[in-house]
Amino acid sequence: MEKKKEIVLSGIRPTGFLHLGNYFGALRNWARMQYEYDCYFFIADWHSLTTHADTKDLKVNTRRLVSELIAGGLDPEACVIYSQSDIPEIAELYLYLNMLAYRGELEKTATFKDKVRQQPENVNAGLLTYPVLQAADILIHRALKVPVGKDQEQHIEMTRNFAERFNYRYGNVFPLPVAFSYGGELLRILNLDGTGKMSKSENPMNTIYLNDDDALITKKIMKAKTDQGPAVENMQKPDYIQGLFTLLRLVSESDVVEKYESDFNQCVIRYGDMKKQLAEDMVSFIRPLREKAQNLQSDPAHIDEILSEGAVKARKSAAATLLKVREVMGF
Numbered sequence: 001m002e003k004k005k006e007i008v009l010s011g012i013r014p015t016g017f018l019h020l021g022n023y024f025g026a027l028r029n030w031a032r033m034q035y036e037y038d039c040y041f042f043i044a045d046w047h048s049l050t051t052h053a054d055t056k057d058l059k060v061n062t063r064r065l066v067s068e069l070i071a072g073g074l075d076p077e078a079c080v081i082y083s084q085s086d087i088p089e090i091a092e093l094y095l096y097l098n099m100l101a102y103r104g105e106l107e108k109t110a111t112f113k114d115k116v117r118q119q120p121e122n123v124n125a126g127l128l129t130y131p132v133l134q135a136a137d138i139l140i141h142r143a144l145k146v147p148v149g150k151d152q153e154q155h156i157e158m159t160r161n162f163a164e165r166f167n168y169r170y171g172n173v174f175p176l177p178v179a180f181s182y183g184g185e186l187l188r189i190l191n192l193d194g195t196g197k198m199s200k201s202e203n204p205m206n207t208i209y210l211n212d213d214d215a216l217i218t219k220k221i222m223k224a225k226t227d228q229g230p231a232v233e234n235m236q237k238p239d240y241i242q243g244l245f246t247l248l249r250l251v252s253e254s255d256v257v258e259k260y261e262s263d264f265n266q267c268v269i270r271y272g273d274m275k276k277q278l279a280e281d282m283v284s285f286i287r288p289l290r291e292k293a294q295n296l297q298s299d300p301a302h303i304d305e306i307l308s309e310g311a312v313k314a315r316k317s318a319a320a321t322l323l324k325v326r327e328v329m330g331f
């Protein structure tokens with residue numbers, strides 16, 4: 001009998017265009033994992049309500065995101081792609097897990113504290129229990145590996161805690177999932193002024209989106225923060241310079257990276273040249289992804305079909321888990 005493949009799950013909120021952080025932190029791993037694991041990837045549309053209550057554009061944004069995910073390497077034949085809101089089983093599991101999650105730990109979550117700072121006028125209960133819904137997303141398929149960027153690590157740790165509590169109280173249903181990235185280390189792509197992670201809500205000039213055209217990519221990179229150059233040999237790079245080197249490493253040839261590393265270490269680096277090279281390589285990297293995503297968007301019915309086929313498969317797996325959950329809980 002063929003050995004069952006490990007289950008992988010990850011998701012993304014439909015709150016804006018896909019950016020380099022999403023691509024390198026998550027999607028690149030997803031595209032590789034789909035051929036090695038049993039993979040579920042989904043659009044976290046319920047999660048987006050915690051910050052974006054307006055649902056008017058949700059469908060359009062979801063379709064666009066799915067097009068971008070496929071352009072970035074997801075193959076609907078090789079993995080299951082669906083919308084969270086098509087799987088009501090997740091909401092039921094969320095309810096049970098909410099009884100096992102404590103106010104203190106939810107209030108201490110880093111992403112919750114960030115959001116309280118960013119939107120003090122809308123600290124809703126969904127925001128507080130965001131990690132519980134995320135745990136339900138993962139546990140509903142009894143996933144083992146969760147490919148995400150560094151910013152999601154704490155949520156995966158909380159998922160393990162909720163799963164352990166459930167298993168201890170009611171019976172062993174859930175394996176304990178771990179955050180995953182090829183190479184071992186979870187990535188954190190910085191924004192272009194080095195002040196924090198690249199994110200959808202950031203100043204758009206500090207974020208490179210897979211939808212940016214060639215001229216805009218070049219403009220953003222040429223405007224990225226630099227300084228007069230290192231003052232002493234082999235010094236540690238400031239964050240904003242390190243961020244540019246990280247991008248260079250991701251899209252440029254290794255001899256190019258080595259040249260600029262060595263120029264930096266010898267204090268002869270010319271940031272203008274480095275940014276020009278980075279812009280050129282970034283444009284070549286993004287252009288085919290952008291064009292493919294745009295092509296896919298011209299056929300929304302096809303995207304809807306992918307999502308409804310995905311929903312059927314995801315619901316099957318979710319229902320099997322929920323049956324076990326209800327059984328051990330005595331419902």
Ligand code: TYM
Pocket residue numbers: 009010011012013014020021022023024025026044047133134135137138146147148149150151152187188189190197198199
């Ligand atoms: P979201 O939509 O913010 O981001 C999607 C994925 O992109 C990664 N990412 C980054 N990685 C590196 N550097 C960055 N600057 C960067 N910005 C974003 C994120 O780590 C993530 O992997 N809560 C999740 C969505 C979610 C989910 C889940 C993920 C809901 N349920 C279950 C995994 C499992 C989120 O808001 O991701």
